[in-house]
Amino acid sequence: MKKIISLLIIALSILSCNDVKRDNTSERELKALQSEIDSLKRLKVNKPSEITEQIATFLTFQDNNAEKAMNFYVELFNNSEIVNVKRWGKDAPIEEGKIMHATFIIDGNLFMCSDSPPIHDWDFSPAVSNYIECEDENELEQLFSKLSENGNVTMPLNNYGFSQKFGWVIDKFGVSWQLNLK
Structure with missing residues (x-):
């Protein structure tokens, strides 16, 4: 990516330093190259280990089931793990040890609760x-x-016309899941 940007910058430099009279075609090409450079500068390529999530699903439990739900999901899905857990202390407005904030991964996706x-x-x-x-x-x-x-099964597994097999369920914690066969 850096090589492409460098080459485009060099090409622009050569064109801008050239004493040759530019016609409308050269100006259009120059603007197209500049646009390409601007687009490449905005493009950020990350290795999977460097990806930072800006959007995460946050589950707020009102029945003190955050830890049970988190453990259930992490055990159920592959590529899942608990990343961080902060617990309420003894002077908290909720039972000591309950989850103040937890971060976990479900099949590679960031969740919080x-x-x-x-x-x-x-x-x-x-x-x-x-x-x-x-x-x-x-x-x-x-x-x-x-x-x-x-x-609660809201849509049993079936072919609904938009998918060969699809189902929708609300789990025992009240979280809604749509499951689709690729």
């Missing part, structure tokens, strides 16, 4: 859900089975 001391007028909504593209039917059925255990 907490046990909320105040009880809000809202809870999880199926209108916002986690959408999972499953590699094969076995993965789809296993995830659907585990996520629907003690939960």
Whole structure:
């Protein structure tokens, strides 16, 4: 990437230093090259280990189930781990040891959660859900089975016309999941 930008900068320098009279075509080419350089400067290529998430799913639990839910998801999905957990202390507005803030990875995606001391007028909504593209039917059925255990199936596994096999479930913690077979 740096080589491409360097070459384009050199090309622009040569063109701008050239005493040859520029015609409209040269001006257009120069502007196109400058546009290309500007686009490349905005492009940031990251190695997978350097990717930082700017958007993460944050799950606020009002029933003190943050840790149970986090452990359930990390065990259920491949490529998952708990990254960091901060707990409420003894003088907190909630039971000591409950999760103040936790960060975890589900299949390579950043999630966060907490046990909320105040009880809000809202809870999880199926209108916002986690959408999972499953590699094969076995993965789809296993995830659907585990996520629907003690939960609520809103759309059973089926062919709905937009997918060969799709299901939607709200798990036992109230979190909504759409599962789709690629």
